[in-house]
């Protein structure tokens with residue numbers, strides 16, 4: 001009996017491990033509860049969010065327009081989403097991770113510098129030109145920055161309908177982690193922590 005239970009648990013654990021993507025749908029595509037399928041049209045599968053491209057609003061030098069299951073619920077359970085990023089000269093997408101998805105970036109315009117750090121703190125970097133594709137494996141810290149003098153436009157796809165973003169500057173210094181924790185963790189004075197927190201209006 002105990003052995004059979006153990007076997008069942010092992011199989012369950014394996015099944016959970018094998019399912020590396022979003023939860024499987026049991027219908028052709030996702031429809032919210034209470035919506036009659038006969039009312040669904042082509043609009044349900046269409047997103048017009050990128051018609052205007054990705055426009056940077058000053059003083060920002062970077063803008064991301066994402067099509068995930070939040071803005072396009074039809075993506076729910078399909079394991080994919082996309083985004084369009086624009087970087088003006090000097091624009092940065094600061095170090096961040098996507099806990100639920102691998103990212104593939106394709107450069108449409110300009111020259112983009114990217115960086116990636118793995119779980120052994122090994123650092124990788126590349127300078128991408130138009131047509132180049134770069135892979136950011138799921139969960140790893142990475143960034144992109146435009147060191148050029150022209151705009152960069154990039155199309156991005158993710159292996160999750162909602163990959164999530166943990167932006168490290170905001171996560172560490174804009175979330176309300178107490179100052180004494182941050183001074184101990186980073187071995188710096190309180191004024192350094194205050195300076196790092198200042199863009200985020202955290203209340204001490």
Ligand SMILES: *[C@@H]1O[C@H](CO)[C@@H](O)[C@H](O)[C@H]1NC(C)=O
Pocket residue numbers: 036037038039
């Ligand atoms: C869905 O809509 C169709 C056509 O209007 C109707 O015949 C059907 O009864 C509806 N189904 C439900 C579950 O409301």
Ligand SMILES: *[C@@H]1O[C@H](CO)[C@@H](O)[C@H](O)[C@H]1NC(C)=O
Pocket residue numbers: 048049050051052
């Ligand atoms: C595109 O921009 C125009 C003008 O700013 C705006 O009226 C329109 O709603 C935008 N369309 C989309 C799909 O965001």
